[in-house]
Amino acid sequence: MKFKPYTRHTIKEAPQWEKLSAEQRESVAVVSRVLPFRVNSYVMDELIDWDNIPDDPIYRLTFLHRDMLRPSEYEALRDLVFIDKDEQKIEQMVRQIRMRMNPHPAGQMTHNVPHLDGRPLSGLQHKYRETVLFFPKAGQSCHAYCTFCFRWPQFVGMDELKFDAKDTSELVEYLKRHQAVTDVLITGGDPMVMNARSLANCIEPLLAPELAHIQNIRIGTKSVAYWPQRFVTDKDADDVLRLFEKVVASGKNLALMGHYNHPAELRTRIAQQAVRRIVSTGATLRMQAPLIRHINEDPAGWAELWTTGVRLGAVPYYMFVERDTGPSSYFELPLAKAYEVFQAAYQQISGLARTVRGPSMSAHPGKVVVDGIITLGGEKVFALQFLQARNADWVRRPFYAKFDSKATWFDQLVPAFGEDRFFFQQSSPSAREEEVLEHRISLVAMKRVRETQASSPLGVS
Incomplete structure (x- = not known):
């Protein structure tokens, strides 16, 4: 299959466009002015069940819906798009909506951007001591866009909020000066949209002897689900696999952080071939995704996904909580529900799949996991802990929040037992x-x- 993308400008060319109702077409036309829209022929032909739209989970994962905007926003923007047709007014309203959507949550822009010789490095993030994120300019798109994606500002032309780096020179210099860093995560977008040569230009500098402290190179990618041909039939698929082997042969660990949101993404033959070919190079493939309303609320689906992954050689890694950005109100679930889904899925899998952790929130202070819902001293509470944190002393230290059946994110929780603050809010280094x-x-x-x-x-x- 040849890769063929569809955007808001070209989606009408897709054969499946005729299967959408007038209201569904209108939703795509209106909401795609605010949020990114991109899908491809593989997703359209192989993953979406067109007899089950709009409820098909992959359809909801890739096609935009009117409820992703507030009713008043949708109606006003629809009138501007179809009646007034004033592009200046449309752009003004679009920007207003985007800024309301918390475009960079968890301190990505204010606290995570590192500096080199007093200059901010817009193509890097450094939140945790051991790990640096690198955003190569050529990898700031995807084979298809997820409607829930917390990195949506990367794709909509908000240049002042975009992370990207033209090359690895500043990354390498920064790493030389920060010997405590052991992991580099190449992310985006999706680095796997780059050809093999461009990908090598990002990775090979990290193999230099002066960066021997870098032990793990990670690649965050959705290609394993949205375009597994990248590892099987693309013209440079074998070159990509040889690059993976080169990294492994250098003595470093290469880990692909594969984003799988639904078991349907791993049911096709070519998706399973992609997993086997990746792990055959000596690289590891870890599976992670957020829990999302309308898409993957069924514990049995998670159990199938993790079990299939393990059989193919992948490692279940994280179930995340949907971040508080973009159309989060459309996708979010209460934390109590998230824990219920995780526990029910966890009960259905063998020990080999219980490497998975969750439900985890990537909040401003760190990755917070909901360990349980219990009663202590007569009070019902969330049992919490940091799996990773800005301050390493916080990691794996249990703490408790008052149970709130409606809370969907970390900053909505308050300390249990009458405390005024959580322990990490008391003082910081x-x-x-x-x-x-x-x-x-x-x-x-x-x-x-x-x-x-x-x-x-x-x-x-």
Whole structure:
């Protein structure tokens, strides 16, 4: 199958367009002015059940719906698009709606952007000590867009809110100065939209001897679900796999963070071929996705997804909570429901699939997992802990929030047992303390690197 994308400008060319009602077509035309819309022939032909629209989960995952906007917003924008046809007014309203949608949650723009010689690096994020995110400019699109995607500002022309880097030069220099970093996550968009040569230009500089402290290279990708041909039949598919083998042969771990939202994405033959070919290179494939209303609320679906993944050689990794951005009100579920779905799915799988963690929120202070709903001292509470945090001392420290059946995100929770604040809100290390800690970690890391190089032939690890 040849890759053929459809956007809001070309979707009318798709044979399936005639299957949509007038209202559904209108929704795509109106809402796509605000949120990104892109789908492709594989998703249209192989994954969507057109006899079950609009309820088909993959249809809801890729096609836009009027309820993703507030009723007043939708009606006003519809009139501007179809009646007034004033592009200046349309753009003004579109921007107003987008800014209302919390375009960069969890401190991505205000707290995660690192600096080099006093300059902010717009193509990087550094939230956790061990991990740096890299956004290559050529990878800031996807084979198809998910309607819930928390990275939607990357795709809609909001340049002032976009993360991208032209090349790896600043990334490499930053990593040289931050020896505590062990993991680089190449993300987007989707880096797998790049050809093999461009992908190699991002990855191969990370294999240099002076970056020996980088142990893990991750690639965040939805291609495994939306275009598995990338690893099987694309003209440079074999070149991509040879690149994966090169990374593994260098002694580093290569992990593809595969985004699978529904078991239908892993039922096709070519999707399963893609998994087998990826893991045959020595790379690992980890499965992660948010829990999303209208799409994957069925525990049995999660159990099927994780079980199938394990059989093929993939590793179930995360069930996330849908982030508080974009059309979150359309997709969000109460945290209590999220825990119920996770627990019910977890009960159906074997120990090999119980590597999965969740439901987890990527909130401003860190990744917070809902460990349970329990009663302590006569009070019903959420049992919580950080799986990762801005302050490493917070990790795996249990804490409790008052049970709230309607809460859908971390900042809606309040401490249990009459406490005024959560423990991590009491105090935080000063900038100087964080600098000293970073320096100490760097010294330890550099010492380990030197020891490894000294024990290797020719001093090269």
